[in-house]
Amino acid sequence: MKTALIYISRHGTTEIIAQHLAALIGSNVTLYNLENEPDPVITDYDQVIIGGSIHYGSIQDQVKNFCKRNLATLLDKKLGLFICCILDSTDSGQFSRAFPAVLGAHSVAQGIFEGDLIFKKLNFIERILFKPSVDGQDVIKINEKSIASFIKDLAVPHGFQRTMPTPHIPSKC
Template sequence: MQTCIIYMTKHGATKQASFHLAKKLPGDIQMIDLKNEPCPNIEGFDNIIIGGSIYMGNIQKQLKQFLQENLPILLRKKVGLFLCAGHPDPKTINEQFQNAFPAALLHHACAKARFGYTYDFYKLNAIERMIVKKIVGIKQSTFQLSTEKIEEFATQFKRKSTHKV
């Protein structure tokens, strides 16, 4: 079974989460960072997992474009969706998923999760640090990716990915 994890990251949290997730999944796993690699042909994959990070309430534009261009194919595959985001409010998390992913894909996905976040103040620019301090309330570098959430997602995805669409 071939699985493709397609992600975009700005400061590395989503990449870190993607690599941790790949270790928890069986079969052949291909990792694609849309920021640094060309858009893949996803027809040959059985399973596709897509992850992005939230900045200013939304995921990266290039990832959104990939989703729109490939939506018909994605709706024929087993799909999992994840976000790396720092806002802890469950209402905000639901809004982030709705803003990040097309409604049809959200409904179709067999696994969805928020894996947590990292705020590495050494990687953030001055404006990003100010926003994190003021809006999120975090005053120093914080690393809160949840290995438990990643493992739960992997378990759910493995269980559901054995069934055909």
């Protein structure tokens, strides 16, 4: 199955996870970083995976815009959606706000993969905002269980659609 894995990464974690997903899927995966290629053509792909990171409660505009521009095409593809986030979020509100509801309902795989918070990668304002919540320490929390569950869900045959897929939500993300 020919797969397009489309992502954007602010501090590098989402890119690492996208590369990890590509390796787990195997051959025939093309990675597209929306920072370098803002509008990849997806018509020739059987499966599309889209991911980004949550900053200040929202996914990157590039992901939102890509989804809006390609909504009709995405609804004809086998679809996986994921986010990376680091702060405590026991509800799935961040995920549901990240992607259009129609794409969430259409997707066969959804994931919240947590992430990392490396202080030297943060700007001044981000350091001030995050320092109290994590005591100024680097935090690395990639949720391998959630990634494995996402890969398993991708194995669902195209055409099978759950009524309301529920992302694996770790206790903290």
